[in-house]
Amino acid sequence: MFAQGLASGKSMTLGILTQNIGSPFYAAIAQGVIEGLAGSGYTPLFVDGGWDHEREAVSIEALISRKVDGLLIVGGDIAASELQSYEKQMPLIVVARDINGLERRCVSVNNKQIGYMATKHLLEQRHTQIAFIHGIEGHPDAQDRFAGHLEALQEAGISRSDELLYQGDFSGHAGLKAVNYLLDQGISFSAIVAANDMVALGSRLALYRRGIRVPDDVSIIGCDDQAEAAFMTPPLTTIRQPSYEMGVVASKALLSSISNEDYEWSELAPELQIRESVKRFTS
Structure with missing residues (x-):
């Protein structure tokens, strides 16, 4: 393969910028x-890249200096204009983001649909x-998932309640803090839509510490279907984001771009994974 690279003038390497590679989503x-x-x-x-713009930029420049034959950018905070600039320099595919002007270079899932499906399941x-x-x-x-949540509520004729919204992040600690805050404020809720499975895990822990049973007292639905979701207590109902499949499609799309070939793919669809953390509301 080294000789093949020399003959073609290629390094036979690809630069992959990811975020928090220890995360189950990015690892998949x-x-x-x-x-x-x-x-x-x-x-x-x-x-x-660690979700740090400067760190991401330095990392990409380091990959380019290594003469990689293409770039695959997973998530991150790099601006669309910068990505468009890199795309003019070499083959580039963006994963888990939608970038205006690079639509055919983006492999993603519809996050608005994820938020909609999660909320719709609870409403059902x-x-x-x-x-x-x-x-x-x-x-x-996060914005798209919230938009999907609001759309499902509106469709069901339910008014948005700001007291039921908590600004967190994508960490388990955010779920822990959110549930403690809602309970301390005396805010009544029968179910939780968590921004992702890690938030759901933190929410579950907070409820457990308060003696609140899942799903008998409060139902929880997550997003992403990380590997740990099936092994929570109880196993987590969630919206599966096809992260592994996104990686496969993105790599094949990048290889095709390097070879100046067309590689067609459609937007990957999320799926509802029903387990044991959601129960029908009866009172």
Whole structure:
């Protein structure tokens, strides 16, 4: 493969910028990338941006200096204009983000649909007092999931209640803080839509410490379907985001771009994973 790279003038390496590679979501994407590159002769070089704009920019420049043949950008805070600039320099695919002007270079899932599906499932189980724990403020995925939540409420004829909203992030600690805050304020709710599964995990812990049973007293639904979700107590009902599949599709799209070939794909669809953390509201 080294000789093949010399003959073609290629390094046979691809630069992969991810975020918090220890996170189950990003780790699953990374596994998909590795699988998608199997047999291609290309070696992925992973760097972790840590959701820090300056760190991401330095990491990308480091990859470019290593003469990578293409860039795969997973999530992150790099501005659309910067990504468009990189795309003019070399083949580039963006994962888990939608970038105006780079629509055919983005592999993502409909996050508004994720928020809608999560809330819709609770509404179908007759819950109307639904707390919503936000992801990172200003983050596009968090904004889209909240928009989907509001759409489902509006469709059901339920008015938005600001007291049931909590600005968190995508961490378990945010779920813990959110539930403690809602309970301390005496705010009544029968169900929680968590920004992701880690937030759901923190919410579950807070409820447990207060002697509140899931799902008998409060139902919880998460988003993403991280590996831990199936092993929570009780197992978490969640909206599966096809992170592994996104990694596979993104790597194949990048290989095709390097070869100046077309690679067609459609937006990947989220799926409801029904487990044991949601119960029909009966009182």
